Amino acid sequence: MASTPNLRERTRRAVRSEIAATAMRLFAEQGFEATTVDQIAAAAGISRRSFFHYFGTKEDLVLGDTAGLGESIRDVLEARPAEESAWSALRAALMTLRSGDDPAADLAHARLCREAPSLRARKLEKYLHWQELLAPDVQRRLGLPATEAPDPRARAFVSAALSCLDVAVEAWCEADGEGDPVRLFDEAVAALRA
């Protein structure tokens, strides 16, 4: 009668997302740093130890599945037409990130990353990981020969694009969600290339 192969996996995901929701509520109330893991665990009705079975770190509550997201961006990037320019293809791939379905949540998210240094740091590390994932395809599009380790120029290219993304999100966040983040991104890119 198992509608999906894994019931275990389903409940696990459900619990995981409920913990995250509880945590986001607490973060909104008291801030990220002022909220302890013990509080979150208590509020979610699990033990402190179990919490760490669901999330490796407190930051993971906010920056969920970064690796998976990075890979899906990479997949979109690699699916773009081979002759498309690096900027254009990368721009299209990064649009994957626009969840769109809940801008209020996105804003809360961005605000958290701004206020808590440890979150900012983790986010930047996440970008670093994406950089490694996306660099090979960009390297090809830049007309650079394929190499074992990504060419520094490709890495710089991706890193700069992620900088533009980050700056756009931050400006959008400072403006309380007013304005178009995509336009901000494009303006930032244009400023670099002028």
Add this chain to the structure above:
Amino acid sequence: MASTPNLRERTRRAVRSEIAATAMRLFAEQGFEATTVDQIAAAAGISRRSFFHYFGTKEDLVLGDTAGLGESIRDVLEARPAEESAWSALRAALMTLRSGDDPAADLAHARLCREAPSLRARKLEKYLHWQELLAPDVQRRLGLPATEAPDPRARAFVSAALSCLDVAVEAWCEADGEGDPVRLFDEAVAALRA
């Protein structure tokens, strides 16, 4: 007989740099993460508590006076001719960072930042701080009107330049100090603007 006004300050600086030297030795032997603050304090002949009077965090041992360095870069940037382009002026300002007097130490430094995630994170946060410091002048050079908070485009510009710097240093580090980091930086910038 006080050759300089502050004997206190002098000894303080001496102790501070000796702690840092001791720590760098331990880091080289066992790695950053495997070395505890207690070990460093013991090796430096001070108490654990005193250590934290000299360095706020373990990472500060490696990433010394980031704020001061950022301000000196900003000063150089602002001293560049007003009509110089943003890229050129920023490039010149970032050359401040070439300590040059001890490339081996620089390499050890860069290696540490590569291996220890917490150090990488801190370094990126340092860049974030520099971004805020350098953005206003860049904003002017880009022909953008002055604003209260830095324009996102100026921030993206600085952030991209720092990305290039970082990528260049990393490539230089991966090549064991062979090659010219300045050339790598210029190539990275060229790749963005092509």
Add this chain to the structure above:
DNA sequence: GCAGAACTATGCACCGAGTGCAAATATGTG
């Protein structure tokens, strides 16, 4: 030189994040 202010060193107790281990419990499969 001396008295008091200001700084420094240290110990101690504490917090919060994160981990390893082992026992108990729940859940899936034959």
Add this chain to the structure above:
DNA sequence: CACATATTTGCACTCGGTGCATAGTTCTGC
């Protein structure tokens, strides 16, 4: 039902970092 496999939980521990109080040292004005 019985067995294997996850999951939950508690416990003890490490490590980075902070607040506080106390003892000692240096600097300053007289």
